[in-house]
Structures are given as structure tokens and as C-alpha cells.
Amino acid sequence: MEIDGSEYVLDSDILGIVASSSFSMKLLANYIFIIALFFSLFAVLQLFNYINTNVMDNKKEIGILRSLGTSKFDICKIYLLQGCIVALVSYLIAIGLCYLYSILENSMLFSSMQQIRFQN
Numbered sequence: 001m002e003i004d005g006s007e008y009v010l011d012s013d014i015l016g017i018v019a020s021s022s023f024s025m026k027l028l029a030n031y032i033f034i035i036a037l038f039f040s041l042f043a044v045l046q047l048f049n050y051i052n053t054n055v056m057d058n059k060k061e062i063g064i065l066r067s068l069g070t071s072k073f074d075i076c077k078i079y080l081l082q083g084c085i086v087a088l089v090s091y092l093i094a095i096g097l098c099y100l101y102s103i104l105e106n107s108m109l110f111s112s113m114q115q116i117r118f119q120n
Contacts, residue, residue: 043090047083047086047087050083050086051079051080051082051083054079054082055079062075
């Protein structure tokens with residue numbers, strides 16, 4: 001390989017390690033994507049269950065709101081807003097944890113890549 005007029009030779013064992021780790025990373029990324037889809041579906045079902053349970057537990061309060069003249073649409077807005085707030089907080093926590101994990105993973109990957117030695 002030639003860079004800036006100097007020729008560098010990579011050890012063939014290192015090339016094999018890099019090639020196999022690249023394939024492994026792509027395979028791992030596909031598995032993580034599939035797992036993330038299942039977790040997303042599970043989260044949506046849990047959010048639906050949370051809102052449904054909350055509505056069932058607050059039937060008396062809903063009845064009081066209805067007797068005071070609150071429309072069904074306004075009551076739905078209350079519970080949907082509550083569900084959206086729970087989802088937003090969960091999303092922000094998940095993004096923070098994923099960011100921390102990516103920093104850790106990148107540092108581990110970078111430290112393993114430093115082991116590749118170039119011969120001049």
C-alpha cells in the first residue's frame with residue numbers, strides 16, 4: 001500500500017483479522033437491528049397496556065370529568081398526553097444509555113485497532 005509516497009506493508013495476519021472482524025461487525029449489526037425491532041414492538045405494547053390500565057383505574061375520575069362537561073376528546077387528550085410524556089422520558093433515557101454504550105464500544109474498538117502495526 002502506498003501513502004504519501006511511502007510504501008507500507010501490512011502483515012497478512014492482520015488483514016485476515018480485520019476482514020473477519022468487519023464481517024462479524026456487519027453480522028452483529030443485523031442481529032442488533034432485529035433485536036431492536038422486537039424491543040420496539042414490546043415497548044409499544046407496554047405503552048398501550050399502560051394507557052389502558054391507567055384509564056381503567058381512573059374510571060371514577062373520568063366519570064367526574066364527564067359530569068362536569070368535559071368532552072370525550074379532551075379526556076382522550078389527557079391520557080394520550082400522559083402516555084406521550086412517559087414515552088418521551090423513556091426515549092430520552094434510552095438515548096442516553098445508548099450514547100454511553102457507544103462511547104464504551106468505540107473506545108474498545110479503537111484500542112483494538114491500535115494493535116495494527118505498519119511496517120515502513
